[in-house]
Amino acid sequence: MMNDMVKRELEKNRVWFEDHLNSLCSSRPENIPPRLWESMTYSLQAGGKRLRPILCVKAAESVGGEKEKVLPMALALEMVHTASLIHDDLPAMDNDSLRRGKPTNHMIYGDALAILAGDALLAWAFEYSLKGLMDRGVPPSSIVQALSIFAQAVGPSGICGGQVLDTDPASFTSSLSFVANIALQKTAVLLQASLVTGAILGGASQEIAGAFGKYGRHLGLAFQIVDDILDVTSSPEELGKTPGKDAAQQKITFVTQFGLEEARKMALKESKEAAESLFMLGSSAVFFQKLALSLSKRSR
Numbered sequence: 688m689m690n691d692m693v694k695r696e697l698e699k700n701r702v703w704f705e706d707h708l709n710s711l712c713s714s715r716p717e718n719i720p721p722r723l724w725e726s727m728t729y730s731l732q733a734g735g736k737r738l739r740p741i742l743c744v745k746a747a748e749s750v751g752g753e754k755e756k757v758l759p760m761a762l763a764l765e766m767v768h769t770a771s772l773i774h775d776d777l778p779a780m781d782n783d784s785l786r787r788g789k790p791t792n793h794m795i796y797g798d799a800l801a802i803l804a805g806d807a808l809l810a811w812a813f814e815y816s817l818k819g820l821m822d823r824g825v826p827p828s829s830i831v832q833a834l835s836i837f838a839q840a841v842g843p844s845g846i847c848g849g850q851v852l853d854t855d856p857a858s859f860t861s862s863l864s865f866v867a868n869i870a871l872q873k874t875a876v877l878l879q880a881s882l883v884t885g886a887i888l889g890g891a892s893q894e895i896a897g898a899f900g901k902y903g904r905h906l907g908l909a910f911q912i913v914d915d916i917l918d919v920t921s922s923p924e925e926l927g928k929t930p931g932k933d934a935a936q937q938k939i940t941f942v943t944q945f946g947l948e949e950a951r952k953m954a955l956k957e958s959k960e961a962a963e964s965l966f967m968l969g970s971s972a973v974f975f976q977k978l979a980l981s982l983s984k985r986s987r
Contacts, residue, residue, distance in 0.1 A: 690977045697978075700741045707758060708732065708765065719807075726796040726804035727811075730769045733787045739764040739877060743885035746899055749971040752889020759819025760833060760888055763812035764881050767837075770808035771846050771877075773801050780854055809841065825888055833884040840880035849873030859939060866944045867908065874914070875907020898965055902975060905961035909982050912954040915940040916947065917985075954983040 712728040715721065740761030747757040776783040776791040777798060784794050793801035813834065820830045839845055849872030852858050852865070859865070882899040891899070919942055941950040961979035965972035 690981045693974065693977045693981050696745075696974055697736070697738075697741060700744060701737045703754075704737050704740050704744070704761060704765075708762065711762060722796070722800060723803060723807060726792060726800050727808055729795060730773050730786075730792045730804065731766065731808070733769075733789055735787050737765065739768050739881040742878065742881040742903075745974060746882045746885030746891075747889030749968060749975075750886055750889040750891040750895060752885070756820075756823045756825055757885055757888045759816045759823070760837075760884050762819075763816035763837070764877070764884075766808045766812040766815070767841055767846075768877060770805040770812075771850075773805040773808070775850065777801060780850070812841075813838070820888065829888055829890075833887045836883055836887070837880050840876045844872070845876045845880075846873060849876065853938065863944065866939050866941055869939070870908050870911035870941075871904065874911040875904050878907040878910065879903030895967065898967055902961050902964040902979070905957045905964060906979055906982065909954050909957035909961060909979065912941045912950055912957065913983060913985055915942045916950055916954065918942070919947065951983070958983045 708731065712732055715724045719727075743761045743764055744754045744757055748754055772786060773792045775781050776786055777793055779798075783791055785791065791801075792804060796804070816837070817830065817834060820833075821827070841847070849869055852869045853873055879900050880903075882903045883896050886896045886899045918940070941953060945953065958979045961982075962976040965975050968975075
């Protein structure tokens with residue numbers, strides 16, 4: 688069960704973020720075809736934990752930054768995360784019909800438009816964050832550093848590479864570290880980027896930004912391990928998506944590699960290591976520490 692303080696903080700920031708996201712989605716920019724915009728915003732507004740933008744904002748605040756100043760980065764992170772989910776659900780990938788309790792994008796708009804909506808969100812994330820951060824007076828050097836980290840997380844050594852490891856049988860290996868490599872590139876890398884970009888844009892030192900990167904690595908591993916556990920232990924109603932897909936597609940997961948009980952132990956270990964990564968922040972680390980320790984107990 689999630690810690691009450693963490694739950695309140697996540698909900699408060701989720702509501703704040705949703706308000707800004709809904710405002711962004713309420714008006715179609717000029718020259719974007721209506722159907723493309725509809726497909727993009729359908730998935731952007733489909734709900735979810737909004738964990739990545741919240742981590743970005745909280746990291747900035749923990750080092751003295753202002754949440755309004757990093758909002759464009761938070762929105763960009765959600766755009767990229769949403770794009771990755773649209774593509775992940777496609778028939779050529781995971782072939783899923785349910786996401787966050789709703790029909791997946793391609794089930795509503797078809798494969799071609801879903802692919803283009805994902806592509807558009809990926810590109811828009813960089814355009815929107817660059818302009819928004821500049822307009823808010825964030826130092827150019829911080830913007831360059833943050834967007835460089837963001838780009839790396841999105842590219843071939845980030846979530847694109849992670850998706851290849853996860854879905855391409857020719858890339859599979861029997862190494863025990865293979866499943867961790869998938870998790871690091873597919874899940875942890877964007878959580879790391881959320882935290883590190885938020886910290887940098889909030890004015891953190893390189894040392895503190897590095898500590899957030901370490902925290903994100905362990906948090907991402909714990910998050911993916913729990914995802915793998917929930918895939919074999921949850922119902923569609925609990926999960927908000929189709930469970931059992933990993934087994935049906937014969938994917939390599941922490942559960943298939945190590946067994947259910949060992950996977951639970953590994954999730955707890957990664958959560959504890961994440962919590963220990965931010966000791967230098969003192970009391971500013973409490974939210975992050977409690978979040979990490981609550982993660983191994985989440986139900987969706």
